[in-house]
Every structure is written in structure tokens, then in C-alpha cells.
Amino acid sequence: MAHHDRGERVAFSISDLSTELGLSTRAIRYYESLGLLNPDRTTGNHRLYTRKDRARLRMIQRGRMLGFTLQEIADLLHLYDVDPSERVQYARGIELTRKHLTTVRHRIRELSLLEQELARALAEAEEKFSQLDHDPMSDQRVEK
Amino acid sequence: MAHHDRGERVAFSISDLSTELGLSTRAIRYYESLGLLNPDRTTGNHRLYTRKDRARLRMIQRGRMLGFTLQEIADLLHLYDVDPSERVQYARGIELTRKHLTTVRHRIRELSLLEQELARALAEAEEKFSQLDHDPMSDQRVEK
DNA sequence: ACACATCTTGACGCTTACGTCAATTATTTG
DNA sequence: CAAATAATTGACGTAAGCGTCAAGATGTGT
Known part of the structure; x- marks a missing residue:
């Protein structure tokens, strides 16, 4: 994970994002199960997140902190895609x-x-x- | 309930407040079970709420809407009494x-x-x- | 005093938002 | 390439915040 590319990373593992954002991997997978995320998979079926996915996770996190339900957040996020x-x-x-x-x-x-x-x-x-x-x-x- | 006194009411039944505030009686009793309220009782053990109790309920309601937990709200309310x-x-x-x-x-x-x-x-x-x-x-x- | 509406205390149920194993499979590293 | 590390799905558990009976006590209007 994290091919120290020049500049910013392009792909993240679930634990990368978990550590960076302070969310449990369980939470992240749960969000996906509700349709809030749709990360690509590696050939071995491991989740691969993009910067966009990370941004979505941040929005989810903010929304939660502000008292919105995951369903409401999902509705809002769906507007964007x-x-x-x-x-x-x-x-x-x-x-x-x-x-x-x-x-x-x-x-x-x-x-x-x-x-x-x-x-x-x-x-x-x-x-x-x-x-x-x-x-x-x-x-x-x-x-x- | 509500002895159409002159001016403002002084005592309320649980359903009075339930209707007025749009909270279920179950919710109100639940708040009490967590120590957020302490209404007087009639001789027959029915709850009797004062205007202060009503104000507390409003604060609880606002707190909930703003995403605070009942425990946090309880902590804050306890500061006031x-x-x-x-x-x-x-x-x-x-x-x-x-x-x-x-x-x-x-x-x-x-x-x-x-x-x-x-x-x-x-x-x-x-x-x-x-x-x-x-x-x-x-x-x-x-x-x- | 009677009938009917309200209230009381359990107690169990349900939804949301994850936590926590467990058994397997992938990936990484010495 | 073997051992250690990380990820996957599935299933069960849990805490918060009420909903929903149930059975009985209390209050109210006439």
C-alpha cells in the first residue's frame, strides 16, 4: 500500500483510510454495505480506495458527527454521483x-x-x- | 387536567406534554429513567409536571435534534440544578x-x-x- | 357509583451503527 | 518460499433510544 509515488497517493487500502481518518475498518465496510461507497477491488478482492473515496468517507464522518443518519448521508451523496x-x-x-x-x-x-x-x-x-x-x-x- | 387557571397552566400530565411537545409518553418516561427529569407525583402516583419540567423537556428535545446523546444532555442539565x-x-x-x-x-x-x-x-x-x-x-x- | 379514559410499571421488540470473533484467502517481507 | 501481516465474508453481540403490548391502578364525567 502506498507506492510512495511522487506527490499524492492515488490508492489506499482499507487500513490506510482507517488509520488516517480514525474510522474502524468495520465502519468503513458497513458504510459500503449501505451503498455509501463502491471501491474497486484488487485481483485478490481487496478493497482499493481512491482519493474520491477518501473524500466521501470524510463527508460521511462529518455528517455523522453532525447528527445525520447514514441514510440521510447516503441520499445526499447519491446526489453527487x-x-x-x-x-x-x-x-x-x-x-x-x-x-x-x-x-x-x-x-x-x-x-x-x-x-x-x-x-x-x-x-x-x-x-x-x-x-x-x-x-x-x-x-x-x-x-x- | 389543566384547571383552566387564570393565565398560564402550572401543572401538566404526561400526555399534556406529550401532545404539546410532540414527544411520546414512552420517550418522556425514558428520559426520567435516565435521570433527566424528576416530576412530582399525585397521591395516586401519576406524574405531575411543572413549567420547569416542560422547559427541561424542550432542552432535551433540542439537544437530541442537534445530535447530542441523552447522557451529554443529562450532564448539562445537571449543571443547572x-x-x-x-x-x-x-x-x-x-x-x-x-x-x-x-x-x-x-x-x-x-x-x-x-x-x-x-x-x-x-x-x-x-x-x-x-x-x-x-x-x-x-x-x-x-x-x- | 359506574363506565371509560389515563396512567403506571414491567418486559420484550426493533432499528441504527457499529464491535467482536472466526475461518479463509491475499499480500508482504525476511 | 515460508512466516508474519492484512483483508474478506459471515455471524452474532451490544448500546442507545425508543415502540409496543400487557395487566392493573387511578382519574374524570355524569
Whole structure:
């Protein structure tokens, strides 16, 4: 694996990607079983990933981290590899993308609100904490 | 349930909240079993929720939608109801809040990136679509 | 007080997203 | 080329987050 080619690698083994991305090989194979990936195989049937596959894996990873299901991620990814001549699917794809976009924007708003609340709570807690510096309950004087 | 008191209700049954928030009663009870709620009980052991409980449920709901686990949500919620005199827990709480804040900010960034990608993909798709306006495959004229 | 709607606690079921062997086959390396 | 290392499929296991009965206690309207 990894013919130290000039510049960037072109093909990766499953463990290459596993190590690089911090995903288990099981997870990667599972994603494939759900149709999120379709790597080539060597003559010996070992999976061979391209940079595109790696990019897809990164997207899957991000999607998961952001709370999307593998099914949702699959739907989105499929939009990117439908044959552009499949006009019938076009409108449907646009529709789906709009829906996801709406969801994403909604989540951004919600997360922003949560951020504000957390930040406020944190500031408040920190202030109270600093005021309790040498608290009145413990008469133990720590030096200085 | 709901003694049409003047102004706002003060107590809710589990199905009140279930209906109002769109959560199953099973889910609500499950949250309680994990310690996320602690409603009072009637003499007959039926759960009685306050407005605060409702607020907590809303937070749980938001947290779930944003991809947090019930355990993470529980940790955060517990920060809000520790007795403020529990100074020992203070530092820990501040630490935890900081961590969550970091996570939230990270997710906001990731989601923003995703938003941009989706928006770009959508614009691109829409343009191509509009150029295929009356596509050469279908000679069916819809009136007007 | 009666009937009917609600609620309560189990307990088992199900889906998602993998973890963890196990038995084989490929590939790599000394 | 033999031994060690890595990959493959299959099958079973698991944790989270509820859904879905079931059987009985409680609440409500008349």
C-alpha cells in the first residue's frame, strides 16, 4: 500500500483510510454495505480506495458527527454521483438538497442559541466562582 | 387536567406534554429513567409536571435534534440544578460547560461549511436545470 | 357509583451503527 | 518460499433510544 509515488497517493487500502481518518475498518465496510461507497477491488478482492473515496468517507464522518443518519448521508451523496444525464432525477435532487439546506440552517440557528446560553451560563459561573475565591465557609487560610 | 387557571397552566400530565411537545409518553418516561427529569407525583402516583419540567423537556428535545446523546444532555442539565452551595462541583461544571461550548462551536463551523457546499451545489443544479427547461426528450407541451 | 379514559410499571421488540470473533484467502517481507 | 501481516465474508453481540403490548391502578364525567 502506498507506492510512495511522487506527490499524492492515488490508492489506499482499507487500513490506510482507517488509520488516517480514525474510522474502524468495520465502519468503513458497513458504510459500503449501505451503498455509501463502491471501491474497486484488487485481483485478490481487496478493497482499493481512491482519493474520491477518501473524500466521501470524510463527508460521511462529518455528517455523522453532525447528527445525520447514514441514510440521510447516503441520499445526499447519491446526489453527487447520479449521471448528469438523468434529468428525471434532477428536480428530485434539487428538492432534496433544499430540504437538507433548510435542516442545516435550522440546526445552525439552534446551535447558535445554545452557544449563547452556554456562554452566558459560563460567564455567570466563572464570575461567581471568582467571587468565592477564598470562601467564607473554610477558614483555612491558604498562604498569601 | 389543566384547571383552566387564570393565565398560564402550572401543572401538566404526561400526555399534556406529550401532545404539546410532540414527544411520546414512552420517550418522556425514558428520559426520567435516565435521570433527566424528576416530576412530582399525585397521591395516586401519576406524574405531575411543572413549567420547569416542560422547559427541561424542550432542552432535551433540542439537544437530541442537534445530535447530542441523552447522557451529554443529562450532564448539562445537571449543571443547572446542582445546589449553588456545592462549591466543589463548581470548577467541574465550568470545565464541562467549556467543553460543550467548544463542541457546539465546532459543530457550528462544520455545519456552516456544509451549508455553503449545499448552497453551491443547489445553485449549480438549479442553473443546469433551468438550461434544460424544455428538455429535448419530452415534446409533450403542457399548456401555457 | 359506574363506565371509560389515563396512567403506571414491567418486559420484550426493533432499528441504527457499529464491535467482536472466526475461518479463509491475499499480500508482504525476511 | 515460508512466516508474519492484512483483508474478506459471515455471524452474532451490544448500546442507545425508543415502540409496543400487557395487566392493573387511578382519574374524570355524569
